Amino acid sequence: MAGPQLHIFDPITDDEIKTTTSLLKDLGGDAKLHFIQVDRLDPPKKQAIEYLNIERYGGSKLPYIPRRTYAYYYKNNKMPLYKAIVNVSENHIICNQATPEGTVGPLLPDDMLDIENVILEHPVIKAEIAKLQLDKVFYNHKTLGKLNYVVVCEPWMYGTDSPNEKIPLIQAYMYMKLDHPEANHYSIPLKFSPVFEYLSHKFVRIDYLPSGPDEVVIKDTLPYKPLKSVEYHPNVVEDYKPREGLKPLIVSQPDGASFNIDGNKITWQDWEFRISTNVREGFALYDVFFKGRSLFYRVALNEMTVPYADGRAPFHRKQAFDLGDCGFGNTANSLALGCHCLGVIKYLDTRRVDREGNPVLIPSTICMHEQDYGILFLHQNYRTGSTVTTRRREFVIQTIATVANYEYIVNLVFDQVGAITVQVRATGILSTMPNDENNVTNFGTIVGPGVTAAFHQHLLSFRFDTRLDGDKNTVVYDDYVPMEENTPMNPYNVGYEAKRTFVEKSGYVDQSPFTNRTVKVINESSINPTTLKPVAYKFEMPARQMILASPNSYNVKRAHYGTKQFWVSKYQDDQLYAAGEFTNQSQTDTGLSKWCDGSDSVRNTDTVVWCTLALTHPPSTEQFPLMASDFLQFLVTPASFFDKNPALDIPLANNEFNKSVYYEDAKAAAAAKKSGSCCKTNL
Amino acid sequence: MAGPQLHIFDPITDDEIKTTTSLLKDLGGDAKLHFIQVDRLDPPKKQAIEYLNIERYGGSKLPYIPRRTYAYYYKNNKMPLYKAIVNVSENHIICNQATPEGTVGPLLPDDMLDIENVILEHPVIKAEIAKLQLDKVFYNHKTLGKLNYVVVCEPWMYGTDSPNEKIPLIQAYMYMKLDHPEANHYSIPLKFSPVFEYLSHKFVRIDYLPSGPDEVVIKDTLPYKPLKSVEYHPNVVEDYKPREGLKPLIVSQPDGASFNIDGNKITWQDWEFRISTNVREGFALYDVFFKGRSLFYRVALNEMTVPYADGRAPFHRKQAFDLGDCGFGNTANSLALGCHCLGVIKYLDTRRVDREGNPVLIPSTICMHEQDYGILFLHQNYRTGSTVTTRRREFVIQTIATVANYEYIVNLVFDQVGAITVQVRATGILSTMPNDENNVTNFGTIVGPGVTAAFHQHLLSFRFDTRLDGDKNTVVYDDYVPMEENTPMNPYNVGYEAKRTFVEKSGYVDQSPFTNRTVKVINESSINPTTLKPVAYKFEMPARQMILASPNSYNVKRAHYGTKQFWVSKYQDDQLYAAGEFTNQSQTDTGLSKWCDGSDSVRNTDTVVWCTLALTHPPSTEQFPLMASDFLQFLVTPASFFDKNPALDIPLANNEFNKSVYYEDAKAAAAAKKSGSCCKTNL
Structure with missing residues (x-):
């Protein structure tokens, strides 16, 4: 109990x-x-x-x-x-x-694994697979010898395209791969896509996929003509030889970590907060304080949608809501020492339910550690030559979700001056489609023989329940505009100034990078004694293209939050998810489009801000078969919240503490080590 | 010889x-x-x-x-x-x-130090200082006891405001500080500003500085009424006590570094290039190759200008060209083990000339090292649970310039997949102005008693002399736009595609973040065998407000490059600096405005691209008295240049290599260490 x-x-x-x-x-x-x-x-x-x-x-x-x-x-x-x-x-x-008629719940990992097998074993699908005549083809792998091909089924959430789809459905994308557990099936997409009922496991139909220059499909499956697959796993890459020359770089913390964990309460370098793993968001932070002052009541990534650029049926239905449809806790990786972060690591677990109602432990879904990231602040007094240098130590909370092909690495990075960097690395494998030979399009990139990766967008929503110096906050934005010319204040026409706008009603703030528009949360009752203006935190987000689909599309109706970068709502219990509580096969967004409709006053009240971090991602060949992390990030940082630099007491950097060595000395030492000498060399 | x-x-x-x-x-x-x-x-x-x-x-x-x-x-x-x-x-x-009449050369550090003394010793200035009646004031420092005040002179380049200024001038900003070598004079700006001739050391005049709500100045100096200064140096901060709790984080490389240095040739993880320090740019890279393929002939930061927002005379003349007027090599810090980077470090020196023509060594102006920055790529096969994880190792070239108050940390960060991150950290001390009590403006931030920091901009120009797969390159940009709606290709109105535009003539590319405009350098003769399109590198720059001053201002006439983010010119020998060769007191830009005027064809030829990295910087109190680094960065990365991920052979991450430890184990070990126990505890 x-x-x-x-x-x-x-x-x-x-x-x-x-x-x-x-x-x-x-x-x-x-x-x-x-x-x-x-x-x-x-x-x-x-x-x-x-x-x-x-x-x-x-x-x-x-x-x-x-x-x-x-x-x-x-x-x-x-x-x-x-x-x-x-x-x-x-x-x-x-x-x-x-729930109301037609409401579809999120997907459960166990169910998805089951349905893979259901689909693969279904007579209609088996008949379709038989047409590939896989018994007639094989691949002579340079390392592994003769390999057969096997078919893989990848069930997907079913992006709605009709108001009549009132039962949960699964669309599956079918692939082939070399018959090895680690072979890359995303390299060989097939051209048929079964649709099944999620609950009853009933077959609904087979969709066929276009793979040429137009929308035409061949409503049949032809014998497979082998094309060379593009592999990533060391056990499957031909003639794999790990590169030499990368020497160990070891992060050691002989006195232990600088953070402290008490249950789920974290303290580190003036920060205090609680962390709570959950199945939908991965984790949420609560009660976030810095230097004894309140900043946020709750912080979490709350949603992500990934719409694809290929408009041809049935690809238009590829719109995942990775949190609402699946859950970043449900799909979290179990993290391991020496792989996912370095140094002294604290892990936390997630617990989910299985179909029958039993708890399931997903161990080590969160890792927390410190890292050094260069110089925090530095000044050299050129008159004395004396230098004040501090190193930037960061505290990182990391979770990694695998949503079928893709991986999302979510890092919240805390620094010593009160800022949080929200950093997401997109990695993993691109979602692919079959492609006819020499078929070049403007909405996809050919990434291998017979395979193309469609352009797509990632639209992540981060929710900050603000509590700067108390429960009543206000959102403002500052634009930087030229002063009037040829005036006594601006005789040489170089002057400019900030113009402040208050957000009075629930709604959004438009992007305006060319006025350097800066969105801030302020507390109108807490005046900075130095600046004589209200204390503030600013949200520094990169200007980005928002959702590209038409406003009349289901993509946008379902993910209205993706149309704007910055939303402001008045706090209400249970308003946590930007696209609403139930996103799977949703017909319309029941989230921000409702809560940010201008009907609430959001000035000097319990205010919640929602940041949509967007990335338009046209894949490149370098991102296949496995993509090096693409970085998306934004910064939440004090903007005259404290009366001065809050980290002046960080001990100055010095080599007694940091123990760096000269390249030449290290080279000599490594040579000595290699030669087995136990004496210091004379080099 | x-x-x-x-x-x-x-x-x-x-x-x-x-x-x-x-x-x-x-x-x-x-x-x-x-x-x-x-x-x-x-x-x-x-x-x-x-x-x-x-x-x-x-x-x-x-x-x-x-x-x-x-x-x-x-x-x-x-x-x-x-x-x-x-x-x-x-x-x-x-x-x-x-050189042509009126051409003024850059400033020499020795001259600047001399002129400080000339100004402080000049009878007119001494008389002005005497009016402060500093013998009547002192400060009772809690740690240091009774301290007098002394006056500091900070000579500045003289931002032109007239076509008649044809001899080199110096404008000095005057400050006071507690009589301690490390006291922060930027905290106590005075209200008079002497102007002197640079070469003859002749007194020209005194300008008085406005400090109230309007442009009015008091043409006199009044007795100084002490205000509390805001100090940063541990020796001057009252009751300074370094914070406890930050435990060592040591980067050790027991087998040495993974990079190799042969003279000025660097090789690391498939990268090869030469580095050459110089007094103007700090350093330049030459002959940059990755995986045996040519990328760039030459890469360097070539200019930076810093115009200020306060339009009132004489503040309009604060427009530094930190490279052209001073030089990032001339002002480079001598870097030290354990302070500026961690691990195994290679240093390089810079050589400059003194007034008499003798060489002067500035040691260790460049440091080069490796760092770990999280996960490079990762995929978990959810069917087998098998995970492929590689760590992102980076090679960093760093230089740090101190331009009087400000510091610029320039990092070129190389990764293992062919990308260069250009990262600049702005740190140091804000340039300040005197401010009357309770005088709040919209073009400056009060950062302490009697002192305000004006808004300003940093506009850095990076020059990339491209050589992708050969000497003939082309610049294009791709915009991502919705497909036509309700067509067979886009029946559900979700589709979008890339539209490519070729840059035919020397000029610029306008920013367009809302079409995700992406600028690429391509080689039209080198077709990627996978994508069937020309190979490309893309320049991922954040959308930014460019120079805010009026087009008719000297600020913009002198720094025309600051009006656009991305410029394209046809290569000519000696066209290296965006604002021209001579920037000090320049009347007009002799750089990109001339070279990018549309008169050269830049298609499929020897093409040079120039990236203006801009930051509008309204200071915050957290940035005083010393500002934690503000990050500016952009990414130069392959965009289907290689046929697939070029780093698949990186050894997978494992703890035998990385040697991380559990928080709980580290805590026990640290406790054991502290208690002096030599046995493993049973905790």
Whole structure:
């Protein structure tokens, strides 16, 4: 049983999962429940703030707030989808009801693995595969010898294109690969795409894929003519030889890490916050303070959609909502020492539910560590030659989600001066399509024989529930514009100044890079004693192309948040996800388009900001068969929040601490080591 | 004597400096020469390419190319400025002539130090300082006891505002500080600004500085009323106590570095290039190859201008050209182990000339090292659980220039997949102005009592002399635009595609972030066998506000390059600097505005691209008294240049190589170490 020893923000426990599903199974009686997602629900914010204030400042006894969970499930593998909320501290169901008609729940990893097999074993699909005549082809691999080809099924969420699709569907993309567990099937896409029902496993139809210069498809499958696959795995790459010359670079922390972990509370270099893993977002931070001052109530990546550029049917249905449809916790990698980060590493786990309602542990989904990233600040007094130098130490929280082909590495990077860099690295394997020989298009890049990777976009939404110096915040933006010319203030026409605009109503801020528009969250009641202006944090986002699909497309109706970079809403409990709670096969966005419609005043109130980090990604050959990380990032940083540089007390850099060595000395030492000499050389 | 043992791109030697100045002094006879700058001149490119091709591919004997230098100097401390070119391999002057009337040479560090003293000792200035009545004020420092105040003079290049200023001038900004060598004078700006002649040291006038809400100045200096200064140096900060809790993070490379240095030739992880330090640019790279294929003939930061937002006279004259007016080599810091980079470090030196023509060594102006920066690429096969992970190793070339108050940290970061990240960190101390109590403006930020930091811009120009797969390159840009709607190719209106535009004539490319405009250099004769399109490198620059001053201002006339982000010119020898060769007190740009005027065809020819990296910088209080680095960066990366990921052979990450440890284990070990125990604890 979950007891009072848990913090209100601690992640869900195995017991809480079991309590939730047991109560619902008991209630369901004979019905077979098919669980899709169970996780902790945040407490109502009003209660939580009271709790946090007492926890931090004392004054009275901590209030009792029961822990709550939510559960999504189907009964007897049929629609509708049910949603329940459970008080797991007191063992009772708070509410439990069917969601509106046509609401489709997120996908469960177990179900996806099952459906792969269902599809591959279905007689219609087997018949289609038989037409490939794979028994007649093989590949003479230079290292592995004769290899057959096998077919792979990759089930996808079904991007809606009709208001009539009211049951959960799966579209599968089919591939072939060399018959080796690590062979790269994305290199050999096939031209047929089965559609199945998610719950009943019923066959619906086969779609055929265009692969030429136009939209025409051949509604049949022809015998496979082998093309050379492009492989990445060392066990499958022909004549693989790891490169030489990369010498070890070891990060050692002989006195241990500089951060401290107490349960799920992290402290590091003036930062304090709580972290809670969850299945949908991967993780969320709560109660974020720096130097004893409140910054954010909650911070998390809350959604990502990936629409593709190839408009031809059925490719238009490739629009994943990787958090809402799958979950970055559900798809999180188990991270390992020496692979995913260096130095002294703290790992955290995630817990999800399985279909039957049992807890499943996904170990080590989060790693936390420190890194050095060059110089933090430096000044040389040229009159004395004296230099003040500090190194930039960073604290990194990392999680990595594998959503079928793609990987997303999410890093929150904290520095010592109060800034958070939100950094996402896109890596993994491009989503590919079959391509006829010599077929060059302007919406895809040929990445290998018979295979092309369509252009696509990544649109990630990060939600910051702001709490700068208190519960009432305001969003403003500053534009930098030339001063009036030929005036006493600007006689030589070089002057410019900032013009401030207040965001009064829930809505969005348009991008304006050419006025250096800078969006800030301020607290109008907290005046910086130095600047005499309200304290602020700014959101430095790169100017980016937003979602390219037409406003009348399902892509945009479902992911309206992708049309703007910066949104402002007034806080309401349970408004956490930019495209709404249920995104899988959604017809329309039930998130920001509703909450940012201009009807709420957002000035000097409980304000939430939503940052859409967008990337238009036309693949290059260098990104296949495995792409080196593409970086997307933005910076959340104090903008006259503190009265001066808050990190002047960082000890100055020195080599007694950092122990660097000269190249020449290292070369001599390495040579000596190699020659087996135990004495210092005379080199 | 410089002999044939030197490579054509090796930096200037002491002997070459001496040869140059001796020849000119001999020629000058009785005249006293005042040297300003002497450095190596690149060979004519045609000859250099012939040399490089033979050096790399053999075929015949390396051609003999004499090494050349240039020298700027004044005779008898009078205008005009002379420029000479000297053949230092054969000891003769190639040409030597007066520059056009009014041409002012760059500033020499020695001269600037001298002029500080000249100004402080001048009777008029001493009289002005006397009015401060500094003998009547002092500060009771908590740590240092009673401290007097002293006056500091900071000479600046004189930003032109008149076509009549035809002799070199210095404008000085005056400050006060506590009487301690490391006290922060930028915290106490004074309200008078002397102007002196640079060569004759003659007093010209005193300008008075506005410090209130308008342009009005008080043409007098009043007794100083002490205000609390904002200090940064540990020896001056009151009650300074370095923070505890930051544990060592040591980068050790037990087998040495992975890079190799042979003279000035660097090889690392498939990269090869030569580096040459110089006084103007800091350093330049030459003959840059990756994986045996040519990318660039020459790469360097070539200029930076910093115009300020405060339009009031005389602040309009604050427009530094930090490379053209001073030189990033001249102002380079001497870097030290354990401070400026970690691990195994290779340093390089710079050589400059002094006034008399002698060589001066500036040691360790460049450091080169490797760093780890997280994950390079990763994919988890969710069917087998097998993960392929490689770490991103970077090779970093770093130089740091101190231009009076400001520091610029220039990093060129090379990765293992053929990309160069150009990263500049702005740090140091903000340029400040006196400010009346409670005077809040929209063009400056109050950063302390009586002191404000004006908004300003940094506009850096990076020049890439491209040589992708050969000597003929073309610049194109791709825009990403929606496909026509409701067509067979785009029935659901989600499709989009790339539209390519060729740059035919010398000129610029406008920014267009909302079409994700991507500028690429391509080789039209080198077709990627996979994509069937010309090979390309792309320049991924953040969309940025360019120079804000009016087109009719001197700021813009002098720094026309700052009006656009991306310029394209046809290669000509000696066209190296975006704002022209002579920027100090220039009236007009003699660089890109001339070379990119549309008169040259730049298609499929010897093409040079110029990237203006811009930052509009409204200071924040966190950036005073010392600012944590602001990052400016862009990426130069292959865009279907190679046929696939060129780094698939990087050994997979593993902990035998990387030696990371669990937080819990490290904590136990640190505790054991602290307790002096020599046994493993049972924790």
